Amino acid sequence: MPFAYEHPRAAMAVDCVVFGLDTADLKVLLIQRDLDPFRGRWALPGGFLRLDETVDQAARRELREETGLERVFLEQLATFGDLDRDPRERVVTVAHYALVRLSDHRVQAATDARDAAWFAVDDLPTLAFDHDRILTQALARLQGKVRWQPIGFELLPEKFSLTQLQRMYEIILERPLDKRNFRKKALALGILQELDEVEQDVAHRAARLYRFDEKSYRRMVKDGFHFEL
Amino acid sequence: MPFAYEHPRAAMAVDCVVFGLDTADLKVLLIQRDLDPFRGRWALPGGFLRLDETVDQAARRELREETGLERVFLEQLATFGDLDRDPRERVVTVAHYALVRLSDHRVQAATDARDAAWFAVDDLPTLAFDHDRILTQALARLQGKVRWQPIGFELLPEKFSLTQLQRMYEIILERPLDKRNFRKKALALGILQELDEVEQDVAHRAARLYRFDEKSYRRMVKDGFHFEL
């Protein structure tokens, strides 16, 4: 036991709620624990903080190690420090949430040594620790934030149709949106770049594709603009 | 050194950004450090986490010990864990923000052993550690949140005039509001209880006093209501 301190210290961990978007559902990436406590239970990817990395770096490292995900949108959610949240000892965890393009990452998650899988947020297994609380809070944050900041684009493929975009908002916000009003408003924002491309391999009229125009968005933010969809 | 662990551990701290409202300014409570590092510098009240208390409890305890404040509105802000934020060793801090009624608490803060004082947020001294970053983020959070949740009432005396209420929003949001529109909207919310009292000891027509009606507010939240001022 080579690390000794004058006062007792909690262990510090990071955990990540990784959201992905299916055609029908909002999904979360979970990992099946291969160690006690909660062996066999599904849990959020995460692990202990090292002293040579920031909290943010720790979250990204764990994500990479446990799921293969890199360069994703990742943001701090909140810190959870209840006394008995880990039965072994006192562990305080800094929870994060991440948004990934399911299409790009579907495979990698499953190739890791541990069993990893995507679950629909409205059909989750029992989770280890207080991870259900963390997940609930992450979902609330996503629902709140998606209307004010264009983070939702992180969930879509780079090129997408307006129908896909609308579907994303409907899935996240869990309510239907009016097609014409949605399209009017989305285009009026001025952060969608219309492409000279349409969907491929669909058995009906192909939709025009768009791309999120990050430059315009940044310019608008600078001018004190406020998003709202 | 009686506390030994297999892996090195960061120290965990909590810090609080305590906001108070003056007639003219939004203020923050700071404490002058009497120990190194940063001895003599102003800093946010805070201290180390103990293992028999939750993070929230630690923040409240430190607030009580260092400033005498109890039973205030207090909420987690974010966790700051940069490698070199404390020159002594690795310290990760969970920052909080609190809102207090300056009128009730003006005295207590000054009676503590350490020097404590209120500073206007737009006229702050150089702060210890990364506390300026924490403070900036806390202010942004307050400005963002005050429009969606009626937390601002925590800054006002229990009984207040509509002018005081408007002044509070103007100070926090740093922009003038239209008097008639403000009053219309504030009253329409249905969370203000009109009292049979008016201001005392003013050298002009006395304003009617109101109280925040928490019961109505809670009832409205239950009915899926959304605040916005």
Added chain:
DNA sequence: CTTTTTAGTGTTTAAATAACACTATGTCAA
């Protein structure tokens, strides 16, 4: 060439927001 499936498109009504100025009531001092 008909069926099927989704893309794409405007108008009208209702609601919310923003802009704007005067009268009322009390205190204080001459």
Added chain:
DNA sequence: TTGACATAGTGTTATTTAAACACTAAAAAG
């Protein structure tokens, strides 16, 4: 007591934004 001063209190109109609503267009498949 009365006039000056300071802040309280009060509605209307114009503009913007949001909500409701249904048909035609295009492409693919058989």
